[in-house]
Amino acid sequence: MIKPNLHLETLAIHAGQQPDPTTGAVMPPIVLSTTFAQDGPGNHKGFEYTRSDNPNRRSLEACIAALEGGEHGLAFSSGCAAIATVMQLLQPGDHVVACDDVYGGTRRLFDRVYAPLGLSITWADLQSPAALREHMRKNTRLVWLETPTNPMLKLLDIRALSQICAETRTMLAVDNTFATPMLQRPLDLGATLVVHSMTKYLNGHSDVLGGVVVTSDSDLAQRLRFFQNAVGAVPSPFDCFMVLRGLKTLPVRMSQHCASARQIAQWLSEQSAIERVIYPGLSSHPQHQLATRQMRDFGGIISFELKGGGQAADHLLKSVRIFTCAESLGGVESLIELPSVMTHASVPLQARQDLGITEGLVRISVGLENSEDLRDDLASGLIS
């Protein structure tokens, strides 16, 4: 078994997997069988039924857990299924504090699925960690963070917030989809749970939907394992194989995403058609200091506001030829989108305005194409 203290580049390729003992296959074969023969009742080789456990899923879970520096990984059929499973840990009457600038699907799940079941949710701006204290109640069981947030790329101080949670033994969950363990490891900073949409950078090729939860708390892991099997929102063996394959290049992909995004963010900030560029790696980002402290690099997502508002944004999105106008992020291909009309259309207008999601706000996911080609593509669609 591979040692957990190796570097992330090595773990990404080897953790959770070894050549198949029966054939020597270097890549773990895809085990599609839904059921596993038992020598006698209850006497099996570790697998009984694929909803409960499957060799490909076990490899994937072990690999991501190693990358996040956690003891236990649990994979799901989507990021939303992973988030919903964390929410199963709560009871009616429990209170959740969640940062106000989360993935739209997380907001929908909390407000429209879990609040009606008896949970109360407070949406809060937690950029100043002390603000968390004001929102904590006696029955607060979970604090939910995303950092950097989507699409405003606000940063939250995981270590400072985790210290406040520790005082009252409140669980802290961090959605680490944007940063990935290559740039930030929330468990090292005091989080109880890390959640990912594997659909984004972890798989990295925009061809698998998946989610994962990682924790080092064995008690929580056991309860999550129960829900994973009881609810059954598990990924297929093929999807697990695909994400495991994607993970092998996560370290090199992330360093290129970051390098290109840094160049493009700098260039965008020099364009007269642009009002402001939001990227944690720019010194103009209000939390650049925190980003430097908390993250190893600044990621591949950039948001920017066009001076010409919605009309200029519409023109840009229709002009680009390499960037594809589409939702989602984190794939090898560059994507461009308009949060107010696309990913964040379901956020109530007032909340959207409070967050700064205007009609001229554009979000890009910088892919792995040549960065000069990407820059020229954007230049072709900028109008003042």
Ligand SMILES: *Cc1c(COP(=O)(O)O)cnc(C)c1O
């Ligand atoms: C996409 C996304 C999710 C949801 O994941 P799915 O795989 O689409 O269910 C959750 N959080 C963040 C930050 C995301 O970007």
